[in-house]
Amino acid sequence: MPKSKDTFISELVESYKPTGRLWPSKVRAAVGFIGILAAQILMLFLVQPFRAMWWEDMLRHPHLGVEVVAGLALSLLSFLYLFRSAVPGETGGSWLRLLSGAALGAFLAALYFGLSSDTPTTAEGARRGCEFEVIFYALLAWPWLAFFLYRGLVQDWKRAGAVAALAAGLISSSLMQLACMYNPWHAFFFHYLPLVVLMLVGIAAGSAARGFVENRNKSVK
Amino acid sequence: MTSGKDKYSSIFERWQRLAAQSQAGDRQAYESLLQELYPFFQDLFSKKLRGVVDADDVTQESLIAVHRSLASYDTRRSIKPWLYAIARFKIVDHFRRVSRRKEQALPDNLADVTKAEGGANSMEKGETLAHLQEAIGRLPESLREAIQLTKVEGLSYAEASRRVGVAEPALRKRISRAYKSLGDLFSQSLEKDSAEE
Numbered sequence: 103m104p105k106s107k108d109t110f111i112s113e114l115v116e117s118y119k120p121t122g123r124l125w126p127s128k129v130r131a132a133v134g135f136i137g138i139l140a141a142q143i144l145m146l147f148l149v150q151p152f153r154a155m156w157w158e159d160m161l162r163h164p165h166l167g168v169e170v171v172a173g174l175a176l177s178l179l180s181f182l183y184l185f186r187s188a189v190p191g192e193t194g195g196s197w198l199r200l201l202s203g204a205a206l207g208a209f210l211a212a213l214y215f216g217l218s219s220d221t222p223t224t225a226e227g228a229r230r231g232c233e234f235e236v237i238f239y240a241l242l243a244w245p246w247l248a249f250f251l252y253r254g255l256v257q258d259w260k261r262a263g264a265v266a267a268l269a270a271g272l273i274s275s276s277l278m279q280l281a282c283m284y285n286p287w288h289a290f291f292f293h294y295l296p297l298v299v300l301m302l303v304g305i306a307a308g309s310a311a312r313g314f315v316e317n318r319n320k321s322v323k
Numbered sequence: 324m325t326s327g328k329d330k331y332s333s334i335f336e337r338w339q340r341l342a343a344q345s346q347a348g349d350r351q352a353y354e355s356l357l358q359e360l361y362p363f364f365q366d367l368f369s370k371k372l373r374g375v376v377d378a379d380d381v382t383q384e385s386l387i388a389v390h391r392s393l394a395s396y397d398t399r400r401s402i403k404p405w406l407y408a409i410a411r412f413k414i415v416d417h418f419r420r421v422s423r424r425k426e427q428a429l430p431d432n433l434a435d436v437t438k439a440e441g442g443a444n445s446m447e448k449g450e451t452l453a454h455l456q457e458a459i460g461r462l463p464e465s466l467r468e469a470i471q472l473t474k475v476e477g478l479s480y481a482e483a484s485r486r487v488g489v490a491e492p493a494l495r496k497r498i499s500r501a502y503k504s505l506g507d508l509f510s511q512s513l514e515k516d517s518a519e520e
Contacts, residue, residue: 190408
């Protein structure tokens, strides 16, 4: 049973904490992406630097370069989608869908090309437990994302959880392509499949967040 | 009689100013904004979802959304799309919640909608029923059939599942999906209204 209008409004006014305006979605996406990218590069280097030949590998195998650039672009676009979708009235940019589709297409094509070609692989730079690193670095980015989402209005928490996981995970898996050994099948199983695990965790976290928000709202009404 | 459109079109700019002042920390402006938004949302939901949802409940959900996410409003832009988007979010939310918890989203028999509208005149009752049936009519065949049998013809889930030829859990799943789709349909209709005004 909803409260009376006056009681309800006076309680909302009493609990109001002005926080100023959120930064525009594009700025938040750029800051989020650059911040997480920088933090992940730093953590990767602290554990073990990029493999010595990462730049030469990119030049020798152009599909690797396309894969990494498209993966990072997809991550940036996922951040943008995530933040836009939490601002009422800002969703549904067709240019965003178009760019995301193009980045996803390029990423999948490069991945397929790598898996199906006979390019020589190398064990140089192999990291122990690279799949755990991919997951761990991505999870560290979540509080940052949650802070921005908390102040917005998320409609579909499960989707937001999955996209947040994908956005953060694509950075760590793309960077791992340069930090760990070059082998497309190793990358597929140990750098990219962890994204599926991350997304499942993201969906579960989104579902929990939805329950929390619903209970909080119920206590206000 | 003043139409909803005339009533609100002139005050969106005022709400835009009040929202800017509220973001800057002016509690009095914030209280005025909420006081004025309450009847706005109430009118919107009463008009669109009469007999389907408790307008007060969804109105308060919407004001909580305004309260929690005022920081997301860009005060250089019109407040109207932001408010309508919140209303759409809340309609979709309501039907999602209903489908998840298997709560009663529609009366057992749609004809009861008109009985629930005690104070409404017969023209309004007719509009409510027509509005609901039009939305149901736009559902995909299998979902429409599930809602039609249980909510219009008043069959029990067991009877309806025998009639359709599917197991009862599958029928319940269809009804749950139908509620979600109804949420999207009502939300789209609100979007259309917002664009037309």
